[in-house]
Amino acid sequence: MAILGEKNLAAEMERRKKFRVNHVGTKLNEAELHDLEALAAKRGQTHGELIRGLILREVEASRTTHRASAEMVEITACRLLLTNVLRPLATGQPMTEQAFDGLIDEVKKHKARVAEDRLKEHQARR
Incomplete structure (x- = not known):
């Protein structure tokens, strides 16, 4: 029996969907970078964790209907x-x-x- 049979291959493909392999980037000026670093330090996160969280919250917010303020x-x-x-x-x-x-x-x-x-x-x- 092959190590990656049809069942194992499908399971491996499903597992790999969760890997973060796509890059999204932007450029910041010095002041923006300073503000990002300060916010990341305040929250105890890396730049990547902070940015990922911000992006995912915005994506989720765009999916839901508007909430009353x-x-x-x-x-x-x-x-x-x-x-x-x-x-x-x-x-x-x-x-x-x-x-x-x-x-x-x-x-x-x-x-x-x-x-x-x-x-x-x-x-x-x-």
Whole structure:
């Protein structure tokens, strides 16, 4: 039996797909190089590790839909809070401290999802 039979060859090819053999490069001026070196040192990484991580994060971010910013999430939280507090107050319904605290907890749970939904709706209208 051959050392690299059909099964072994396929397994070897699959294993080699994970090897990093492709080079991507760029040129930097002195200031940019200094900034890169400082950031790599701060993170305890080599230049290659830092650059690879930055590239892979950007590639992954481009695959996913846009996420709502922290500001949008907090604005959405304020909107949720206002709409859920003003209606009972406008209709003369009392709001207990416990009810208000419960409302705050609900807003915290749902604010990010609601902000994402609003962002998707906005993008669909474009």
